[in-house]
Each structure stands twice: as C-alpha cells, then as structure tokens.
Amino acid sequence: MTAPGKKTEPLIYEISVTGREGVKMPDCDVPETPLPDELIREEVGLPEVSELQAVRHFVNLSQLNHGIDTGFYPLGSCTMKYNPKVNEDVARLPGFAFLHPLTDDEGAQGALALMHQLQEWLAEISGFTAVSLQPAAGAQGELAGILMIRKYHLDRGDSERKTILIPNSAHGTNPATAAMAGMTVIELPSDDKGNVDLEALRAACAGDNAPTIAGMMITVPSTLGLFDSNILEINRIVHEAGGLMYMDGANMNSLLGIVKPGELGFDVMHYNLHKTFSTPHGGGGPGCGAVGVSETLKPFLPGPIVTIVEDTNDLEDAPLYGLHMPEKSIGRLKAFHGNFGMHNRAYAYIRTYGGDGLREVSRHAVLNANYVRVNLADDYHIPYNRYCAHEFVMEGHFEGVEGVHALDISKRLMDYGIHPPTNYFPLIVHEALLIEPTETEDKATLDEFISAMRKIAEEAKTNPELLTEAPHITPVKRLDEVRAAKQLVLCCRPEFLTAAAQAEG
C-alpha cells in the first residue's frame, strides 16, 4: 500500500528557488573555446533545487505509490511477482552499466556471451529454433512477429494474405499491432467455455477466405486465464489455410516447463521478460519482448542477433561471439541490441531457478490462482469456474445490488492495502476483474486477500457507499478524469508558476 497518511507533494518547480544550485560539476581543465553566440540559447527552464530537496521530493513521491515491495499486487495479465534485489545489482555491474553499445565485438564478449546464452535458454523453454532479443516490450515483440509473418508470405511470392485472425478475448495490443503492420483484423468469438469458437474459426478459414489468411494471434493460456483445450486443432486449421500462428506469450508464467509453444505448432511468440522473468516493471517499463520462432521464420528475425562466429573444440576456451543480421530480416526494431539491462536481469533470474525450478514457478503460480479462485467462488460470480491457469476472471457486481461495479470493488481494495486486479479486461466478461496472484505470494497473503474480498462482497450489500465512495485512505481520492481530458494541462511551465506566485503574493 501507499505509506499511511501520506500527503501529496508539491511539484519540483514549486520548490525551486532562483539561483540555487544542485550537483556541482568540476571546473573546466582545458582552454575554453568561444561559443557560437548565434546558436546559443539563454537558459533552460529546469528546476533549481538542492540535492536534499530533490531527494526528499522523490522519496516523498515514491511513498504515494503502491509497488510489489509494499503490498500484494494481483494485477491480471501483468505478472507482478517479486523482483529479486540481486538482479538490480547485476544490471549495475560496471562491466555492464558502462559498456558502450558500439564497442567492437571482441571487446564485448561477456555481454554477447550472456545474450547468446539467454537466446538459447528462451529457445529451449519455448521449444523454438531461434530467438531475437531486439524487441523492447511485448507490443514490439508482436510487431516483430506480424512483420515476420507478412514478410514470409511476400517472400514466397504471395501478396494476397493480409488478414490476421484475433479472438475477441485478446489484449488490445494484438489488433493494434496487426493494423500497424498494414494487416486487416477479423475478430473471432469465444464459445461458452471461454475457448475460441471453432466453428467461427473454420468458417473464417474456409474456401475463398483461406488464401487471404496471413495468420492468427492468440494468447495462451487465454486472457480468461484458461488453457484452450482445442489449441492443437486451432493450429491445424490455420496452418491448413496457409496461415502462420502467433502466440502472445504474456501469460508464459503458467507454461514454464509445462508445455513448449513451439511443440504445439506455433510459428512465433513473444515473451515479456519483465513479467515472466521478473526484470522489474519499472512503473511502466522498460520491458523486453524477446521473440522466438520456428525454423520457417528464422531467416526473418529482427536483428542483430548474437551468433557464434568462431567455435572452439576446447571446453575451457569460450567461442567468439558476434552480432549478425539474419538473411531475410525484417530489420532493426531499436537502435543497438535491445534492452540489454533486461537481458542480464533475466539471465540472473533463469540461472537462479534452473530448468526444474522454472517448472516450479509455473506450478505454484497456477496453484495460487486456483486457491484464490475456489475461495472466492461463493461470494463472486466466476463465469468459467474450472481449473484456471495462473490467473482467473470473475465478475465485479452482485445480484440485487444496483450501482456497485467492478471499479468500486477495485477502489475499495485500496483501503485494505491491496492493489486492485485488472478491471474491465477481458472485454468479453461483464464487469471483469482479472486476478493474478503469482507464485511469490505466500498462503497468508492470499488468505488476507480472500478475506478482504469477502468483506467487500458483504459491504456491497450492507453499506454500498463504502465501495462507491472508495478509496478512503489513499493520498488522493477518485479523480475527475473528464476534466483532465477536457482542460488539458500536460506540463507545468515555470513562467506560469512564477505568475501564479506573484498573483497570490
């Protein structure tokens, strides 16, 4: 939770004092060169604060946040698990932190060896042939995947395939990605078990439609937190139509050592290293959306990727690694080599668990989700109440209680010191609350959550204002979001602050 009784903090510009200096820079130790006056600006409107002022300001700001380190964070589809501290130290080792991205390959062998090993491990875990660490986040991994599918068809001389099939339970990034890559989206309905409607899929791939199908994007397990029991059949139908299969790997936290997507017939998937491998979420990134591909798509991977340039027979001797652009690559997605600071954290995370340990991660993530699910089934409507994967979805409303919504339950949870679940997603569930506890939470924490959720269900019936007026103890209460969008204030300008201060003075 946020620090108890915490007050909001003035803007850094509001504590700025004209003429005050922060960090001291060294004196110039070379003869100075005159500046080209016609190109020089007067000054930049940055704050003028002391180091202590800045430190207090940001520490105070931090305390207005809820993070995994401060409390339970069951935000569905985001895998808010514990972020090991040692991984932060790893990323800050001078040999990584001070390594220039354009260092000659010979001078970056440690970093390249690490990236190569991570590519291999991610390929092994997913059952794919090759991996690129280029994408900076899941959405960029998706873009990589769809661009590869596009280029694969074009490379075969087939320019008619422009349709991407996407189930209506998908993350919003899926259709947005397809559109960005110049594709057309056909949305598929789900059946009453939460699986893809097979009849609709067959129809979309039948007859004259088949030659237009570029591929399908599907999340496994689905965004409802369910393993689609028809997954092999789905892959078969799309492949038979000539399309390729993209797996959104946002939910890989339930599949480590459980099943390899490559073996199920998928052609490409992205990982979210910030979710599954706990490189932290950082308040909204940075992430890493590494992509794995089958043999078919290997030549199209975004690059550069790390390859072995010169192998060695001697076990003691390391091979020589180098950066390589795959032969038919869709190109670069980022300058340099991806978010390396996420690669080294993910390496440390995987190395800590080992292969069998990773399977335990998924086993316990799934156990925790099911434990919470069965314990809330009496108080909340759970539309697909069967064994779930690492998360499950329930409906945030109560029969006979008008005016209490998923949003109100979410806001009330804050009063119990718990971060709300994902709400209103997936879109196909009414008043959805998507709950993902992750494997790093112990039974006592889950029991506290269950008890809070039960109390809230009770409060909804006895005293609904407790919910509709919530949260009560947070640093700010519910916000006027309409005003934010209508009267746009997107930055604070020092001159405005000065004017305001003068007006008040």
Add this chain to the structure above:
Amino acid sequence: MSYIPHTDIERQQMLAAVGAPTIEDLFEAVPSSHRFPALDMPGPLSEMEVLAELQSLAEANEHAGDYALFRGAGAYHHYIPSAVNHMLLRGEFYTAYTPYQPEVSQGTLQAIFEYQSMMVQLTGMDAANASHYDGATSLAEAVTVALEVSRHKRTKIVLSPYIHPQYRAVTRTYHQGNDLDFVGDDQARSAAELADLLDDNTAMVAVAYPNFLGQIEDFSALAEKVHSAGALLVVVANPMALALFKSPAAFGADIVVGEGQPLGIPLSFGGPYLGYFACREAYVRKIAGRIVGETVDKDGKRAYVMTLRPREQDIRREKASSNICTNQGLMALAATVYMSLMGKHGLRKAAELCYHKAHYAAKEIAGLPGYEVDESHPFFNEFVVKCPRSVSQINDRLIERGIIGGYDLGRDYAELSNYMLVCVTEMNPRDEIDALVEILKEVGA
C-alpha cells in the same frame, strides 16, 4: 526454493481447498502429449554463485569504467549523480507498473508530469509524452503522427542522411507494411538538397540536431520551405545539447524527438534507454503512448492521471495509431531525477564542459600531421576526423593503450571510410584527451 515461499504443509492445504490431488492435475487442459517437457538447462544456483558468474561475464567487457572512452554515435557517457540511482532503487517506483489506478500511483504519475514539463522546457515544444522505447522508435512514431496529420493523404517521408543510421533503419522497419516512400538519405547531402525533394505528397522532413556527424545547423530556412509545402518538420535532438544550443522550436520544428539516454541513464550496452517525444499543441491528440495530465480529485485536491486515453490500443484496438503499451517509465524517472539534481545551472555547465573539451581535442588533433578535422559547421561534443589510415587500425592501437577510440563512419557511409567520429564529454579529463592525441600522433606517423 528461491523466491517461492510455499511449505509442504501449505501446498497440501491449498490443494485440498482446490480439490485437486496433485498440482499436475491442474494442467489437465494442456494436451497430454506435450505436457511437462524436460528443459535442457543447467541446474539452480545460489545468489552468491549467480553473482559470481555474472561478475565474470561483466569483467570480460572493455568498458568505460576501465577504459578512456571517446565513442558516442548515439550513446553517451556522462556523469550520473549518485542520488539518481538511489531514487531509482526505491521499490515503490521500480516494482510498480503502469499507473492505471491513479489513487495509488500518484508518485509515478507526478514524476511523469514533471518529466513532461522538463522535456517541454528543453525542446521548446508545447507538450511531451511519457516516453517511447528509444530515440529510433520515437522517430518511427513521429512518422505515424505526420501521416495522421496529413490524414493519410501524403506518403512521402524525407529523411536526412545524417540522422543516426540505425534510427533510419528502425523507421523503415516500423513502416514496411504501410506503402510509404522514404527518400532523402540516399541522395541529399544538405538541408537545401532535402528541401528540393519537397512536394505536395510530402508528409514530413526529418533532420538531426546535432546530426550524426556532430554538426549543429540552423535550419530555419528549411523549416520555412517545409511548412510552405504543408509538411511537418521533425527534429531528432540530443537533449544534452539543448541545454546549451537554441531549441528546435526556435527554428520552427513541429515535432522534436530523440534519445534521452544522456540525461542520467548509463550506457548499458544500448538499453534500456529513453525515447522522448515532444510536439506543438496542434498535434497533442495525435501523439502515441501515454500522457499524464493534471486534474483534481473529488475533494478538489490537485492530482495526476493518464489522459487522452481513447487514443490508446487497449481502448481503440485496431483503430489505434500505435500498439505501444509498456514504455520506458523508469528511464523517464531517471531523466527527471537527473534534471532535477543537475538543475538549470548544472546541466548547462555539463554541456559547456562537453563543448570546451571536444573543441580542445579537435584543435589538438587538427594540429597533427596526417589528420584533418571537419570544421565546416559548429559542433557540440562530437566531430569528424579524417585519419591517415583505417579507423580500425587506429582503434586497435588505442585499445592496447587503454583507450576506446572514435566510431568508424565508414561502417555507414561509403564515402567516409578512414573518417572517425570522436566524442568527448565531461567524463574525459584533460590527461585522457592528451593521451589520445599523443597516440594518434604515433599511429599517424
């Protein structure tokens, strides 16, 4: 094991509650033929062993902690005040996610608002977003905005050849499905030649400030021509240079993008960095990605929230202009803390140190027999040196003496083989510069 807290007894209690005999039973929907594959990977390690293994990998690298670094080319080694890292390590910041729930995310939201405010000051634009992945993807997203502004009626994008080569490559990757015409970087060699490519199908022209060769140029004349052709002028700017040089707004830029890494973010072999994006007010509603705005809570207390949300992928789905979701939040925080600590005076001082040291180095190198320094334009902290032999030969000699030399421009520009792009920052004390000059002299002889 590791970070999984369950005891045997708890596992049994939980399974009993779930009604499953074993954890394996929970996976019955996974095709049995593919269930529980072996993972051919090494076994687990203790924290101590993991750290030792990674230390040895880290130490196998030639890095700026051990070597004098004179390489920039899009990634810059600047001093990062100690307090920046201490703030980033606040768990409340780095273990949170996207601030969808503003009541428990005011820390992240206000920090982003302050970040946006500072980027507006640096660039002279009216608004900035919460970040893109890096400078390259910010440029790619600027193309999308320019296309939207032209209502997708224009399809020509003019790129200066002296925008970072990898940014131009990424921009093409992003838009390969969109039937666009990228021109300029294959032929034009000056702002005037870029202007010659303008026509009524041109959506935007992009230039860099300073450009990839380090040169600073007043592009007011270009801006005028771009605007009279009904196109947008996009400027890729190094934010550290903006502490000293006129803002792109002063020359008529419509959108300013770039790499925020110089603002308190370590080199880290190329990422995570910070793509910044700022624009004039007219285009605010077309920006991709997250934007934080000010509002009030129901008691009238000032507060911050993600705003203009209907532009984004989770709401607009296939009609969104970009698929961006997770961005570089923590890196934007790093830049915000950095700019706060350095402040108005410190950032200017750091930029001036870069300028003076780079010019001192340039002057010394220009005096060496066999070397020529390009002085055709003013420059900030990077300059081009024509060398008497290949850049790789020179760099091989430098590395033996503990110096990482400049970037080999021949890798990207055929006409610039034997040309080295040298970068000098406040991190290079005079004795390092003198040593560089001395060795260059020996190698050139």
